[in-house]
Amino acid sequence: MIQSEEDPPKEDNFSLERPKDLSPANESSLETYSPEEVNIASSDEYLHLQRRLILTTLILAALAAIISAIVFDIPTTTSLLVGSLSGVLYLRLLARSIGKLGNLSTKVSKFQLLVPVLLVLATSRLPQLELIPALLGFLLYKPAMIIQVILES
Amino acid sequence: MDSITTAASVVAAGLAVGLGAIGPGIGQGSAAQGAVEGIARQPEAEGKIRGTLLLSFAFMESLTIYGLVVALVLLFANPFAG
Numbered sequence: 001m002i003q004s005e006e007d008p009p010k011e012d013n014f015s016l017e018r019p020k021d022l023s024p025a026n027e028s029s030l031e032t033y034s035p036e037e038v039n040i041a042s043s044d045e046y047l048h049l050q051r052r053l054i055l056t057t058l059i060l061a062a063l064a065a066i067i068s069a070i071v072f073d074i075p076t077t078t079s080l081l082v083g084s085l086s087g088v089l090y091l092r093l094l095a096r097s098i099g100k101l102g103n104l105s106t107k108v109s110k111f112q113l114l115v116p117v118l119l120v121l122a123t124s125r126l127p128q129l130e131l132i133p134a135l136l137g138f139l140l141y142k143p144a145m146i147i148q149v150i151l152e153s
Numbered sequence: 154m155d156s157i158t159t160a161a162s163v164v165a166a167g168l169a170v171g172l173g174a175i176g177p178g179i180g181q182g183s184a185a186q187g188a189v190e191g192i193a194r195q196p197e198a199e200g201k202i203r204g205t206l207l208l209s210f211a212f213m214e215s216l217t218i219y220g221l222v223v224a225l226v227l228l229f230a231n232p233f234a235g
Contacts, residue, residue, distance in 0.1 A: 045200030049207065091211065098207050102189050108181065108210065116218050117225065124229040131230060135222060142215060145208055 049148070050095045056144035057088050064140060068133070079130040083119060083137025090115040091141050154234040162231050166224035173220020177213045184209050 061084030068077045093112035101108055119138055123129040154162075188206040192199050226232070 042197060042200035046203045046207075049200075049204040053207075094211060094214070095207055098203055098210060101185060101203075101206070102192050106189075108185055113214070113217065113221065116221060120222055120225040121229065124225075131226070139215070141211065145211055149208060 046099065050092075053091060053095075053141070053144055053148055054088055056147055057084065057091065057141045060140050060144055061085075061088075061137065064137065072133075075128055076130060076133045078128065079123070079133035080137040082122075082129060083134035084140045085137075086115050086119045086134075087138040087141040090138070154231065158231075158233055162227045162233065166227045169220040169224040169227070173223075174217050177217045180213045181210060184213070 061081065064084070065077050065081050068080050090112050093109075093115065097105075097109035097112065116138060119134055120131070123131045123134050184206060188202050191202045195202075
């Protein structure tokens with residue numbers, strides 16, 4: 001149960017539903033958790049979301065690569081895989097910069113925007129890579145996010 | 154590529170990045186403000202707030218990436234270069 005703004009906690013313990021991954025030894029005081037336990041459970045939830053997003057993106061990339069290898073040729077599939085790996089890297093960098101927000105930094109880093117820049121530059125310089133499949137592969141993280149939102153709701 | 158096409162491509166690239174970054178910039182700023190306020194009010198909901206912020210940031214930043222890609226294509230792989 002999340003406490004409302006009008007009723008702030010009077011002690012150091014929050015009243016929460018018990019998370020599945022926390023297993024305190026004293027079963028008698030199940031309903032109260034210290035702020036440290038609450039923070040650990042909360043950051044675990046964020047880490048699980050990141051892992052699910054990256055896993056879904058990789059599964060979608062593998063499916064798209066199989067379809068591309070069947071329908072198109074090898075350079076298209078390679079470009080798609082390079083783009084999807086760039087998308088995973090971009091997502092990881094974005095998640096890291098959001099994870100730092102509030103604790104270590106007061107603004108979100110824009111470092112992750114270098115990933116699509118380098119991807120487009122690589123496709124324009126290297127003849128083995130194609131632009132459109134690489135961009136489509138890079139944007140595969142968006143269907144993964146939509147799937148996650150649908151699954152969570 | 155003639156000089157008019159080059160000049161138009163450079164101007165269009167600048168406009169694509171500049172105009173494309175205005176909306177997501179404002180949106181990301183207000184979203185980050187709301188998230189930090191929410192985390193400060195309810196630290197127990199930090200994971201859920203950060204997850205929602207990650208999803209919304211990714212969707213907002215993709216608009217910036219679209220403009221960035223258009224600009225980079227105009228600069229480095231211009232389809233109008235004869």
